[in-house]
Amino acid sequence: xIPAFDFVILIFVVICAIAAITxxxxxxxxxxxxxxxxxxxxxxxxxxxxxxxxxxxxVSAGIGTVLLIAAVYRTTRxxxx
Numbered sequence: 001x002i003p004a005f006d007f008v009i010l011i012f013v014v015i016c017a018i019a020a021i022t023x024x025x026x027x028x029x030x031x032x033x034x035x036x037x038x039x040x041x042x043x044x045x046x047x048x049x050x051x052x053x054x055x056x057x058x059v060s061a062g063i064g065t066v067l068l069i070a071a072v073y074r075t076t077r078x079x080x081x
Contacts (some may be wrong), residue, residue, distance in 0.1 A: 001047060003050065006046055009039055009042050009046065012035075013036060013040060016032050016033070016036035017036060020033050024071045026055075026075075027069065027072050030069055031069075033065070034061055034064075034065035037060040037061035037064065037065065038057070041053045041056040041060075044056055
């Protein structure tokens with residue numbers, strides 16, 4: 001394990017987590033959560049849990065992001081902000 005690389009990935013994970021809960025636009029939040037899942041995939045792979053990293057990449061970063069984007073596009077806005 002490379003400590004500097006782990007620290008950089010950890011910083012990106014924390015930034016994505018904070019950005020996802022503070023952003024107002026739903027589509028932006030979904031895209032940030034997809035990036036969060038990708039960085040978590042890198043973190044799992046760096047830790048040596050390749051099976052967990054593959055599952056994170058395929059299910060959460062892949063299919064989960066696509067399904068959330070589809071759900072956001074199917075919703076309608078009730079009020080104007």
